[in-house]
Amino acid sequence: MRRNLFLYLFIFAALIALILYVNGRNYQESIEKDVISLRAKTQEQEALLDSIADARLDQPLNFTLEQHQEAKNYFEKLGWTSERVQQNVTDQLLELNLTAGGNPLVPFTGQGRGFQVNDTRFVNHKWVLVNFSDNNQWGELLVTYTIVDEENITLETTAAVLNDRYR
Structure with missing residues (x-):
């Protein structure tokens, strides 16, 4: 069992x-x-x-003058092309670099040669972003531009930021 x-x-x-x-x-x-x-x-x-x-x-980037149709229409009403506006504004910004003490649109005091505009990026028919430096410091500007007539374009600094490599 x-x-x-x-x-x-x-x-x-x-x-x-x-x-x-x-x-x-x-x-x-x-x-x-x-x-x-x-x-x-x-x-x-x-x-x-x-x-x-x-x-x-x-x-492409959304914030460029080439992609902004309203800005192109604005320039067409004035009889300008966006390429012509870019060239004229950039030339005027670079001409201001020749001013003694640096570019007067830059609200900061540079070391040595003063601040010079290096590069631009157009946002729309009123604003341009500007990169500037004095070989030690660098920064960016938001510049408002207005087309007055064939020869005159007014430039005004709207905002500015300064970056310092030693901070």
């Missing part, structure tokens, strides 16, 4: 072990399938984000 009891206990334990093994294996396979599907979704989303980022890099 004892032998039969041990035999039944052994068979019962073996069945429980087999059930646990099969359930564990099925659970592991379902988890692996979930991981594989999540990895695939993640790769698809990364590819989508990369394509969106690439598309954004291909787009």
